[in-house]
Amino acid sequence: MAVRIDPSILAADFANLEAEIARVATADLIHVDVMDNHFVPNLTLGLPVVESLQRVSPLPLDLHLMISDADRWAPVYAETGAYSVTFHAEAAADVVATARRLRQIGARAGLAVKPDTDIAPYLELLPEFDMLLIMTVEPGFGGQSFMQSTMPKLSRASEAVAASGLDVWLQVDGGISEKTIELASAAGANTFVAGSSVFGAENAAEQIALLRELARSAAGAHTH
Ligand SMILES: O=C(CO)[C@H](O)[C@H](O)COP(=O)(O)O
């Protein structure tokens, strides 16, 4: 089973992003948290920085938009050439129309839900998405504790994806470390965002390898 590790640059040195991305070159994707101080109470980076990262990153960019008015802005971010654009269900008026726009532009379309948002209404829309992001912390800040209470929702999504036969990735984001990744993998996640646990490690490549190995072995435990 494919396991993807996506370091979140929220935990990197923002003055040296190109060098920081080089430290995690053995990962699969670079996770970029865009926050607008409106949808979430924090402000990170926007289009000019995403465009610059797009020019220098050897790995595909996985944009996580924590911004209001996702219907309007998600396609604009996709136009930067990003590999994947994930927007929040809570921030979009028409999730299907927005996902279709993203795919038309050539990006993978991801749909994110906060810990308290039910995933059930979106599971019948699986063919419209390439990825579901089940947040495992309240979006807004790095370094928070993994919320195990989100695991039943992840299992439910995993069962729906398996039943559909579609290759929709299941991503988790928030508090993913060597202590929590097996739980998320056993519940069906295959795409793991890790900020502080990767960028906070002395040897980021070793930490990525460890997370990958733990996720792989725990995935074997998962049965539908
Ligand atoms: O979307 C996010 C926060 O809203 C980040 O991607 C996430 O928090 C990663 O940080 P950490 O691994 O340190 O929890």
Ligand SMILES: [Fe+2]
């Ligand atoms: Fe994120």
